[in-house]
Amino acid sequence: MKTIVRLIVTGLVPFLLNGTISCQTNAKQPLYTIPDTKVQTVESRYVENMVYKIDIAIPENYFRTEKCYPTLYILDAWSYFGFAVQAYRALRVFDEVPEMLIIGISHFGDSKDDVFYRARDYTPTEVDSSQWLPKTGGASEFQQFIEYELFPFIENNYRTTVGDRAIFGASAGGIFCTYLLFNHPGMFCRYIIGGPAGWYDNYIVLDYEKRYSELHDSLPARIFMTVGSTEHEMQIKGWASLKDSMISRDYDVLEMTAFKIEDEGHISQALIAFIKGLKAVFK
16 A cells, blocks of 8 residues: 555656646736725825825625724734635634624834834833834834824715724734723723733833723723733733732622633634624623
8 A cells, every 4th residue: 555655646747747737826816805994105205205005995785885884903914904804704604703894003024123112012111122113112103093084085075973982902003002002092992912012121011000090990891902912921911910919909890800821822713813802891
């Protein structure tokens, strides 16, 4: 039997090398696209020389009704938009989540550009990180882009429920979500946060939360926040410290679910967080 298998495999090699057996090329087959989505651009006057790539997914009944829809904004859309849209649509099969408009925010360019721009846009303070982050401290400008340019663009062109906005962010995107939560409350009312980089700049997010608590007794938001059990201990410590601090305040109105996802790492926990979080914050 081994001899026969060896002969079969050996016999196939010339055909594979000569191209007799081959895959179809992209020239012969259309590229796959996600139905009912479109790509638009929004130029910013707050973030210097930036034109953002905005991916938009339309709810399935959008053109059959006149109703307005809640919005879900996806950070790192270059990585998560396709996954988020298809996961949402799978959940819609049995009405596990409501219809919504999904908006992805990302940048034009290659992976190096993505690393540069997300490091700049998602971090609230400048740190000496030339070895691992090329530029930091642009969260304030990015926040202004979202609030004063992206929100009006979406809400003027699509039927949305103004004020019912959700955001998903993981890792650096997660720290940007917490920056918004405590420094710009009201921009979003629902947060899905996967593995936030709570350790960033000596756990500065804890300072933001403490300052917020000194001025507010309530935190009107639904929050779903996770970390993976196999992530770096600094990552877990940052997540746990923020979670514990928020619980200790006993904020009025706040609805928060926070837990560690066992046997999952930095990326895999974020995917699970999105699916579970989407159901939790829209329950």
